[in-house]
Amino acid sequence: MTSQITLSLDAMGGDHGPSVVVPAALQALERHPHLHLVLVGQEETLREHLQAGNQGDSGRLSIRHCTQVVAMDEPPSHALRSKKDSSMRVALEMVKTGEADGSVSAGNTGALMATARYLLKTLPGIDRPAIMSTIPTLGGATHMLDLGANVDCTGEHLFQFGVMGAVAAEAVHGLERPRVGLLNIGEEEIKGNEQVKHAAELLLESEEIHYAGYIEGDGIYKGEADVVVCDGFVGNVALKTSEGVATLISEYMRMEFRRNLLSKIAGVVALPVLRALRRRIDPRQYNGASLLGLRGVALKSHGSADSFAFGRAIDTAVREAEQGVPDLINARIERLLGAKEGA
Amino acid sequence: MTSQITLSLDAMGGDHGPSVVVPAALQALERHPHLHLVLVGQEETLREHLQAGNQGDSGRLSIRHCTQVVAMDEPPSHALRSKKDSSMRVALEMVKTGEADGSVSAGNTGALMATARYLLKTLPGIDRPAIMSTIPTLGGATHMLDLGANVDCTGEHLFQFGVMGAVAAEAVHGLERPRVGLLNIGEEEIKGNEQVKHAAELLLESEEIHYAGYIEGDGIYKGEADVVVCDGFVGNVALKTSEGVATLISEYMRMEFRRNLLSKIAGVVALPVLRALRRRIDPRQYNGASLLGLRGVALKSHGSADSFAFGRAIDTAVREAEQGVPDLINARIERLLGAKEGA
Numbered sequence: 001m002t003s004q005i006t007l008s009l010d011a012m013g014g015d016h017g018p019s020v021v022v023p024a025a026l027q028a029l030e031r032h033p034h035l036h037l038v039l040v041g042q043e044e045t046l047r048e049h050l051q052a053g054n055q056g057d058s059g060r061l062s063i064r065h066c067t068q069v070v071a072m073d074e075p076p077s078h079a080l081r082s083k084k085d086s087s088m089r090v091a092l093e094m095v096k097t098g099e100a101d102g103s104v105s106a107g108n109t110g111a112l113m114a115t116a117r118y119l120l121k122t123l124p125g126i127d128r129p130a131i132m133s134t135i136p137t138l139g140g141a142t143h144m145l146d147l148g149a150n151v152d153c154t155g156e157h158l159f160q161f162g163v164m165g166a167v168a169a170e171a172v173h174g175l176e177r178p179r180v181g182l183l184n185i186g187e188e189e190i191k192g193n194e195q196v197k198h199a200a201e202l203l204l205e206s207e208e209i210h211y212a213g214y215i216e217g218d219g220i221y222k223g224e225a226d227v228v229v230c231d232g233f234v235g236n237v238a239l240k241t242s243e244g245v246a247t248l249i250s251e252y253m254r255m256e257f258r259r260n261l262l263s264k265i266a267g268v269v270a271l272p273v274l275r276a277l278r279r280r281i282d283p284r285q286y287n288g289a290s291l292l293g294l295r296g297v298a299l300k301s302h303g304s305a306d307s308f309a310f311g312r313a314i315d316t317a318v319r320e321a322e323q324g325v326p327d328l329i330n331a332r333i334e335r336l337l338g339a340k341e342g343a
Numbered sequence: 344m345t346s347q348i349t350l351s352l353d354a355m356g357g358d359h360g361p362s363v364v365v366p367a368a369l370q371a372l373e374r375h376p377h378l379h380l381v382l383v384g385q386e387e388t389l390r391e392h393l394q395a396g397n398q399g400d401s402g403r404l405s406i407r408h409c410t411q412v413v414a415m416d417e418p419p420s421h422a423l424r425s426k427k428d429s430s431m432r433v434a435l436e437m438v439k440t441g442e443a444d445g446s447v448s449a450g451n452t453g454a455l456m457a458t459a460r461y462l463l464k465t466l467p468g469i470d471r472p473a474i475m476s477t478i479p480t481l482g483g484a485t486h487m488l489d490l491g492a493n494v495d496c497t498g499e500h501l502f503q504f505g506v507m508g509a510v511a512a513e514a515v516h517g518l519e520r521p522r523v524g525l526l527n528i529g530e531e532e533i534k535g536n537e538q539v540k541h542a543a544e545l546l547l548e549s550e551e552i553h554y555a556g557y558i559e560g561d562g563i564y565k566g567e568a569d570v571v572v573c574d575g576f577v578g579n580v581a582l583k584t585s586e587g588v589a590t591l592i593s594e595y596m597r598m599e600f601r602r603n604l605l606s607k608i609a610g611v612v613a614l615p616v617l618r619a620l621r622r623r624i625d626p627r628q629y630n631g632a633s634l635l636g637l638r639g640v641a642l643k644s645h646g647s648a649d650s651f652a653f654g655r656a657i658d659t660a661v662r663e664a665e666q667g668v669p670d671l672i673n674a675r676i677e678r679l680l681g682a683k684e685g686a
């Protein structure tokens with residue numbers, strides 16, 4: 001794909017604002033020769049950050065001034081009502097008007113989802129947008145959704161998540177007929193709740209979906225499915241729990257290697273290996289959650305992302321925009337609804 | 344505590360049956376001088392295993408013959424209906440009749456919970472029994488429930504789990520006023536579902552409980568609460584996901600240390616440290632989930648447990664029986680109901 005892609009970046013969002021977004025933008029322009037970026041935020045601040053850094057190919061970088069910033073702990077309803085000139089909102093408005101092909105923000109998830117939903121609207125046939133992220137597995141990676149946008153989901157919602165996830169995994173990650181699994185628990189008779197059982201029926205019926213059946217929590221990391229579907233409560237708990245375990249093990253490792261002189265020497269000898277290990281489990285690689293089900297590309301970067309991590313979110317937004325993921329989801333859903341009516 | 348404790352062991356349950364349970368029993372008798380154990384299962388098979396091993400202080404070990412075994416994949420309803428002389432059931436019946444002070448089984452969770460509930464009955468004031476396990480944290484350990492017995496829970500159920508978890512953490516693990524946290528997700532406005540919010544109100548109101556507020560998935564491993572309460576679907580996913588992450592990281596570690604000659608040498612040098620690390624994250628240490636809310640002590644060992652791990656479940660059963668956890672839960676619930684009526 002060599003067509004020009006323009007992304008709007010919420011340059012004020014996240015814990016670090018422009019000090020992360022500006023360098024991430026400059027680096028992304030070097031990686032993607034057909035990319036144009038618009039930094040949305042307070043112009044003066046952004047100019048200062050640009051002057052501090054290497055301005056790079058400034059012909060592909062512009063600034064859209066706005067006066068407000070959505071705080072990281074700001075309630076979504078408040079952001080929607082009284083932050084009409086926020087960097088988050090203006091960046092999303094550019095997607096709505098077609099000035100940008102997609103948007104990336106490290107701002108607070110609730111406000112971002114609410115604003116994106118309000119401005120971009122949900123695709124026809126999709127009841128609720130969902131948040132999808134990439135998760136490392138033994139053999140590669142899987143894609144999990146929803147990660148927190150919807151706490152209570154019907155079977156129909158879960159089914160739609162499966163469709164959206166499959167389309168995105170195909171388009172962005174080049175998977176053919178990705179295996180869609182439903183996250184469930186393993187106990188006989190108490191196997192799953194009604195919603196999951198209903199979603200399983202819908203996924204089984206649909207020929208458009210390569211349904212891989214139920215998978216359990218440990219199956220996510222074994223790579224038993226390419227797309228893992230769950231409600232936002234379960235998905236968010238699973239994701240945060242995973243982070244917690246990884247942090248705990250890293251901390252234990254640090255403690256053990258610092259225990260005494262011998263273990264410290266072992267730590268020095270093992271340093272290249274430990275660094276390689278750290279790179280493998282580095283969550284920054286997987287930064288960038290897709291807001292799927294909207295009439296536009298919107299990516300959420302982790303609030304604490306550094307410029308490397310923010311860049312990963314930009315990369316995903318580029319791919320989603322190049323492939324036209326919202327249109328692909330729309331087409332798939334239309335086909336599914338057509339098949340249903342035809343049946 | 345020096346009073347005699349008798350436990351009945353489902354000697355045929357789990358993936359390995361008597362080849363794990365018999366040695367675990369013999370070792371437990373050595374650790375606990377006041378413990379009596381009853382091996383429940385096919386007498387001839389058990390005698391063979393006892394002869395193969397060191398019989399130890401056989402005065403404190405006896406056999407209760409029975410003819411059936413519940414299969415690991417057997418539906419609970421089938422086990423209840425047609426396995427009335429199973430090792431799992433007979434072991435639980437001994438708790439019911441008072442012949443044993445508690446029971447341990449590595450048999451299938453669904454069948455064990457259903458049989459325990461049917462035979463032992465739920466304590467008054469408790470709507471649903473729950474499964475609790477100990478989880479390692481940065482500073483020590485926490486106790487999490489429910490881990491899979493109840494897929495749909497009301498706020499009232501979650502509140503009762505909090506009470507049961509607090510009592511068990513106090514009695515068995517010696518914690519004073521354990522901090523009870525509710526597992527939740529962090530997004531503003533979409534913060535939690537109705538059940539969790541209702542449970543939060545009930546826990547806040549109750550002076551009996553040291554309520555620590557909401558905690559997120561990563562907070563479990565940071566040790567933000569001593570008791571973590573959630574519904575069985577979420578708890579089971581969180582637990583299995585944690586296992587998945589730990590396995591993934593171990594596997595990555597193995598791969599990195601085997602990459603080339605230099606990394607292999609580093610692995611040899613770091614071996615004592617890596618072994619210490621493995622001990623720290625060894626799930627066998629935490630084996631043994633408590634079935635709480637029943638009129639008797641019942642422990643579930645992991646189906647694949649080895650004799651060390653099964654022994655940990657026996658140790659927990661000993662402590663629960665010594666402390667009389669079911670009576671303590673009963674007393675606490677009565678006090679709470681009394682306080683409510685008095686209010």
